[in-house]
Amino acid sequence: MPDALDNPAARLAAFLRAIPERGRDRTVGEVLGVTADANEPFDVALRMIEIRRLAQNTRTAVEALPPEEDPALLLQHFSEVESFVLAMASMAFSSARIRPADSFNARFGVRRLAGDVMFSLDICAKALHRCSPEPYLAPEQLTNLIGRTRSLIDEVVLSERLTPGAKAFLxxxxxxxxxxxxxxxxxxxxxxxxxVDRLTGGLLRREDAREKGIMERITAFVKQLVQAAQGTSAIAGATASTVQAIETISHSVSS
Incomplete structure (x- = not known):
């Protein structure tokens, strides 16, 4: 199993391996990692769409590999992965025909994909890691960043200097x-x-959202996000420009 989730095949393999680890007789919502108290009733459907898109992106990425990687050979078992994902999607959607939220409680009978299928997917992941790695965030970094994001949200909500409209935007x-x-x-x-780009663009347009203390924390957060991202050569230009834009906005507030 590839260590770095820096390509769609690696992320798909990690997700598929996590299904048996979550145990049998679990609901679709639990298997997909969607919380039962989610505000959006279509969360299960949206997550399943993401999984299907992930499978599609895996095939597309492998097919685009150079000939010496032999994409056809790498994908010889991939139709079985696609069939599994399609069956999972059908199960997720079948109970949502009347009420979308019911799909969370549908039972998901777990079965393992054959070892040679998963091995083939791992080989795809290794090839993509060599030839076209993407930026990625390690699990411990994600946990930290999620916590910081939620803290920022709490600060915005409790701020006495922001207008209601600015709070809603942020x-x-x-x-x-x-x-x-x-x-x-x-x-x-x-x-x-x-x-992050939408946040940056919005801050450029909305002066009412540029409260000094909040801007300082947003700047620090974006810098941490950039530093945490792996595969920095792939995103160096984009992240550097984002940080520069945030810092420019923040400095305009201070001056």
Whole structure:
């Protein structure tokens, strides 16, 4: 099993291996890692869509590998992975025809994919790691960043200097970052980068959201996020420009 979740095949393999570890006779929501008290009734459906997209991205990425990696050979068992994901999706959606939230409680009968199928997926992950690694965040880094995001949200909510509109804007943007962090081991770094970009762009437009203390904490948070990301050569330009933009906004508040 690849150590670095820096490509879609590695993330897909990690997710599939986690299913048996969660035990038999579990609900679909539990297997997918969706909490029972989620506010969004379509959370299970949305997570399942992410898993199916992850499988699709894996095939696309492997097919794009150079000929010397022999993509066709790497994908010889991948149709079995796709069939498993499709069956899982059907189970997740079957109980949601009337009430989407019911899909959380559908029972998920766990079965293991054959060893040669998982081995083949691991080989795909190793090839992608060699040829086209993506930025990624290690689990312990994700936990820390999620905690910091939630602390920032609490600070925004309790702030006496921000207008209600500014609070609503910042909470929404920070929730997007939290959601991207929670799903990063499935969706990768791209959604997180997009969420940070939306926060940065919004701060450029909204002067009412630039409270000095909050801006200082957001700047420190974005810097930590950049430092935590692995595969920095792939994101050096984007992250450097994001930090520079945040720092420029923060300095304008201080001056």
């Amino acid at each position: 909470v929404e943007r920070l929730r997007e970052i939290e959601t991207a962090l929670l799903g990063a081991q499935i969706t990768g770094y791209a959604n997180l980068e997009d969420a």
